[in-house]
Ligand code: CP
């Protein structure tokens with residue numbers, strides 16, 4: 001595994017090793033305080049971020065390394081200079097590139113022209129660091145993640161795709177419950193199903209909340225992803241029945257709640273659930289840092 005662009009680069013053993021390393025980094029930070037000494041990571045953002053920006057920055061620091069944040073004020077990628085030159089230059093100075101981009105193809109081009117590992121920190125199609133943090137969080141509650149049934153509710157998007165891929169690799173079950181017209185990408189689902197066929201994982205899509213009765217974990221995301229300019233008023237009525245609220249937890253019997261955040265209280269999730277006993281949402285946000293440190297350590301110090 002040399003890069004992390006889609007998540008499909010990982011074998012099941014590599015995914016389990018990353019989760020185990022993430023847990024050890026969390027439990028024993030002192031052991032890892034200098035493992036990236038002398039190393040530099042460039043984090044590059046075409047889109048907004050709170051969690052990803054801060055967790056990579058502080059995360060690199062906790063491993064003894066140095067991070068450089070680049071946003072679009074330094075010249076939009078592909079505009080001031082070509083993406084390939086951007087990547088070729090950065091990889092002569094840095095030991096790893098972390099990039100949040102609009103178009104997955106930008107990451108493919110960066111990888112092609114980079115001498116150092118490239119990590120996808122969200123694009124239009126995937127959010128692999130998020131999904132690995134999610135399964136680390138689940139594994140803190142359930143000994144065997146392959147037995148866990150997770151229901152993703154909302155728009156079929158980058159987060160849904162990465163949950164499918166991670167679940168397929170780990171042999172878990174993910175059902176996406178999406179309003180009509182908002183299903184995940186059929187091609188990515190097919191690829192995830194191909195992986196799941198070998199691991200015993202299950203990937204499903206439905207628009208019926210009845211189908212997730214008896215599931216273990218429910219997972220939410222924003223109804224409108226970054227870059228989607230659809231007015232909220234246009235989709236609100238369609239998405240409201242899919243809100244994560246106490247009635248949904250009562251109806252399904254689901255015990256744990258995840259949300260990648262940013263959350264929109266009163267829309268995709270209610271405040272009582274987000275702040276309530278079923279919520280693992282802030283553990284999940286903390287775990288972004290631990291799993292990303294595991295990923296960087298694995299890719300940089302190969
Ligand atoms: N979940 C997540 O990636 O959050 P940010 O967009 O704030 O980085």
Ligand code: NVA
Pocket residue numbers: 122157158159221222224225226260261262
């Ligand atoms: N699907 C969301 C995830 C944000 C972390 C988006 O792409 O905006």
